[in-house]
Amino acid sequence: MGEHNTPDIHTRITERLRQIQYPGSQRDIVTLGLVGKVQVQADSVVVQIRASSIKEDVLRHLRGRITQELMTLPEVVHVHIHAFAAQSGQPHQGGQAGNQAVRERADIPGVRRILAVASGKGGVGKSTVAVNLTLALASLGHKVGLLDADIYGPSVPLMMGTDATPRAGQDKKIYPVEKYGVSLISMGFFLDDQSPVIWRGPIVMSIVRQFLRDVIWSELDYLVVDLPPGTGDIALTLAQEVPLHGGVVVTTPQDVALLDVQRGISMFKQVNVPLLGVIENMSFYECPVCHEREEVFGRGGAQKTGLKVLGAVPLVEEVRAGADAGKPVVVSAPDHPVAQEFFGIARQVVAAEEMQLPQSVH
Amino acid sequence: MPTPLLLTPIMEDQLLRVLWDDDTLNDYPFAYLRGWCPCAVCQGHGGERHFIKVENPQLVSIDMVGNYAVNPTWNDGHETGIYTYAYLRSLGQSQDHPHSHNNPEEPD
Numbered sequence: 001m002g003e004h005n006t007p008d009i010h011t012r013i014t015e016r017l018r019q020i021q022y023p024g025s026q027r028d029i030v031t032l033g034l035v036g037k038v039q040v041q042a043d044s045v046v047v048q049i050r051a052s053s054i055k056e057d058v059l060r061h062l063r064g065r066i067t068q069e070l071m072t073l074p075e076v077v078h079v080h081i082h083a084f085a086a087q088s089g090q091p092h093q094g095g096q097a098g099n100q101a102v103r104e105r106a107d108i109p110g111v112r113r114i115l116a117v118a119s120g121k122g123g124v125g126k127s128t129v130a131v132n133l134t135l136a137l138a139s140l141g142h143k144v145g146l147l148d149a150d151i152y153g154p155s156v157p158l159m160m161g162t163d164a165t166p167r168a169g170q171d172k173k174i175y176p177v178e179k180y181g182v183s184l185i186s187m188g189f190f191l192d193d194q195s196p197v198i199w200r201g202p203i204v205m206s207i208v209r210q211f212l213r214d215v216i217w218s219e220l221d222y223l224v225v226d227l228p229p230g231t232g233d234i235a236l237t238l239a240q241e242v243p244l245h246g247g248v249v250v251t252t253p254q255d256v257a258l259l260d261v262q263r264g265i266s267m268f269k270q271v272n273v274p275l276l277g278v279i280e281n282m283s284f285y286e287c288p289v290c291h292e293r294e295e296v297f298g299r300g301g302a303q304k305t306g307l308k309v310l311g312a313v314p315l316v317e318e319v320r321a322g323a324d325a326g327k328p329v330v331v332s333a334p335d336h337p338v339a340q341e342f343f344g345i346a347r348q349v350v351a352a353e354e355m356q357l358p359q360s361v362h
Numbered sequence: 363m364p365t366p367l368l369l370t371p372i373m374e375d376q377l378l379r380v381l382w383d384d385d386t387l388n389d390y391p392f393a394y395l396r397g398w399c400p401c402a403v404c405q406g407h408g409g410e411r412h413f414i415k416v417e418n419p420q421l422v423s424i425d426m427v428g429n430y431a432v433n434p435t436w437n438d439g440h441e442t443g444i445y446t447y448a449y450l451r452s453l454g455q456s457q458d459h460p461h462s463h464n465n466p467e468e469p470d
């Protein structure tokens with residue numbers, strides 16, 4: 001570049017900033033509209049980055065790159081960058097005037113990953129699977145919580161063998177119930193055994209919201225959410241309220257269950273939640289005397305979903321008895337083959353989730 | 363599903379700029395975005411989507427909805443529109459002729 005024909009400092013600053021690509025894109029930060037006002041005062045440059053949905057770590061990277069690029073200009077000694085990462089917070093609490101905030105729905109403090117266990121159809125053993133999966137994850141050394149989002153028919157207290165009342169904390173928060181080393185919350189903890197929950201959608205949704213926001217979950221690697229069957233209000237609220245990191249679908253091998261499981265799968269697809277795979281429950285019955293396998297509900301159903309099959313849990317007495325007695329098979333008989341199957345499922349869930357490989361359906 | 367990598371409201375130009383994960387870049391002028399609000403308050407239930415003309419709407423804030431949609435809040439307090447990524451993307455592609463794209467069944 002000839003010295004006698006140097007463009008003005010603003011032009012050269014823009015030129016430098018155009019060298020900076022946005023991570024994951026070929027486009028530069030000027031084109032993206034991220035760069036707002038640029039002011040030059042003597043040997044200092046002040047760069048304003050517009051409020052956007054930018055994540056904290058990307059912003060940190062870009063700050064470094066901007067400083068690096070601008071320092072290559074001989075007259076620049078100081079670079080100041082004014083920027084905001086996307087805010088994390090509850091929706092609709094008013095943005096600041098003149099500063100269009102882009103807000104992420106807040107994560108749950110301390111909770112690293114949220115996994116939803118769903119089924120299109122009732123009676124496939126979804127809660128049994130959720131409970132055992134939760135305990136299997138905990139046995140693998142993870143800190144785990146279980147949120148029973150089946151407000152109308154909570155079964156987690158019975159299956160986990162506790163009807164403790166959650167302790168109240170400060171600011172209307174509640175502590176989860178601890179059992180077998182995992183944290184639990186369920187509508188069942190707040191009800192008599194007999195009283196039915198006869199509520200309309202909006203109330204139920206506010207309960208789910210409270211379970212997410214007003215429970216002191218402390219530090220968790222995984223929060224497993226046991227969804228009610230089907231694709232209704234609760235599932236949608238959960239998908240809107242928090243960023244779900246993965247969905248697992250439970251089914252039985254029979255065709256009629258598969259029909260509904262497809263609905264569960266499309267629900268996760270529509271709300272853009274990575275599907276980690278499908279768990280086939282009551283996969284077969286093994287006669288305890290002659291050890292002959294009987295495929296009561298048919299076979300190969302889970303494969304037909306086109307998703308990764310995370311495991312096939314047989315129909316065995318120990319699973320049913322464990323759930324009814326409040327001692328899930330994973331804790332009561334960890335060496336039993338069916339408990340081992342749950343450990344295998346847990347390992348696969350962790351692997352699928354950590355690799356962030358969403359299973360595509362089509 | 364195309365997913366936004368970055369959403370940047372640009373006041374000076376009165377638009378929302380969206381970078382998608384396939385590197386597509388779309389601009390959504392505020393009046394355009396507000397006009398195609400998909401909520402039931404604006405659109406009613408059923409029937410074709412139609413454009414709601416609002417004078418000089420200002421974007422106050424925009425919330426991410428789970429992993430699948432965005433939810434803008436406008437200066438008149440309107441905040442019920444949940445734009446799924448797929449819908450937002452279709453609005454971006456059809457900016458010049460929103461009618462033809464959003465109402466494909468509509469005879470001319």
